[in-house]
């Protein structure tokens with residue numbers, strides 16, 4: 001008898017349109033516990049919209065989103081907040097508050113969301129900063145004093161501060177040089193493993209996607225047109241995936257370009 005595992009995240013038939021523009025159209029995705037899945041897709045294909053739907057920042061027009069088998073669309077506001085308190089997020093621009101020192105940025109969710117005592121939260125923040133390779137000397141700096149790579153590390157420390165069940169990574173390597181991008185990828189893999197979290201990432205950086213994912217899903221014209229193990233991405237048998245991963249201008253993928 002095969003045991004069925006409840007997916008950590010399950011999106012079924014999700015539709016999201018803005019006016020006439022249909023961004024997600026019967027979009028399906030499953031992420032199993034402790035899996036790292038990357039959604040790839042071109043600019044404007046709806047990757048951020050799919051993440052925002054899972055986070056509850058956008059309401060889908062149709063479809064069901066389940067976290068741990070619970071339809072989150074049916075939750076009360078407080079139950080939804082409880083689910084979100086188990087989610088960590090690394091934002092594209094790290095989204096740090098320049099008015100707060102680094103440690104307080106990392107501890108923000110612990111102090112504000114979980115009402116933890118400041119001293120305890122500070123100790124945890126310093127521990128999480130160490131996990132991303134930043135010393136206690138950095139903890140007292142202002143984010144404005146940091147390089148882009150350091151800001152990303154601080155953002156990662158904040159994402160793991162509450163030992164989340166799920167971590168979302170929004171374009172984690174954007175704006176970094178290839179070496180720093182590689183280092184951040186390694187840290188992501190390590191941190192996700194240490195925390196024991198499930199990871200869902202959106203990116204169009206293919207080298208990064210290959211490094212951090214167990215599986216990939218490709219979003220095109222609102223649909224999940226291919227998904228499979230990362231090891232199979234070069235033999236997907238899908239012309240759209242082939243064009244995307246080789247970055248060729250020739251192929252079935254068409255970009256909408258405004259021509260006056």
Ligand SMILES: Nc1ncnc2c1ncn2[C@@H]1O[C@H](COP(=O)(O)OP(=O)(O)OP(=O)(O)O)[C@@H](O)[C@H]1O
Pocket residue numbers: 018023041042043044045046047048049050204
């Ligand atoms: N709140 C909104 N109101 C109207 N349109 C929106 C809104 N959010 C996203 N869109 C539109 O949805 C489409 C998909 O956007 P999305 O940001 O999800 O793309 P993406 O795949 O993440 O792109 P990129 O890789 O460039 O960040 C775009 O055409 C965008 O303009």
